[in-house]
Amino acid sequence: MIGLKEKKHRNYPLQLKKKIALEIISGLKTATESSRDYDVPRESARRWAIKFSSEVLKKETKEVVPLLPMKEQKEKKDVDFEKQVHILEEENLKLREKLLESNLKAEALSTLIDLAEENYGLSLRKNSGAKQSKD
Numbered sequence: 703m704i705g706l707k708e709k710k711h712r713n714y715p716l717q718l719k720k721k722i723a724l725e726i727i728s729g730l731k732t733a734t735e736s737s738r739d740y741d742v743p744r745e746s747a748r749r750w751a752i753k754f755s756s757e758v759l760k761k762e763t764k765e766v767v768p769l770l771p772m773k774e775q776k777e778k779k780d781v782d783f784e785k786q787v788h789i790l791e792e793e794n795l796k797l798r799e800k801l802l803e804s805n806l807k808a809e810a811l812s813t814l815i816d817l818a819e820e821n822y823g824l825s826l827r828k829n830s831g832a833k834q835s836k837d
Contacts, residue, residue, distance in 0.1 A: 723754035
């Protein structure tokens, strides 16, 4: 038929799938940007991000020791600089893990909204210029 794209089933290398998933999960790119940059379907990129998220999180995070409160830090002047740097690096890793989880959750919620709008024909996203009703 004219106007309909023929769907081609392509197999992508596992290494490419993981690279795209890492970029999406870490927030470097959105699924749409990855789709455009790597010429892959957006939904495939989203699925890969979900599929490989636990593997990426395991690699990106480590066991984290909480940062000492400021009062305790001031009291412990004998703590050397390298140890403080190590503590800050560990806190940084913990914050990265939380950010990755938040980005993945936001992407999942966006996908759910897209599917709901597509399946039920509803407009669920807020229009920035929409006027409120006078009810």
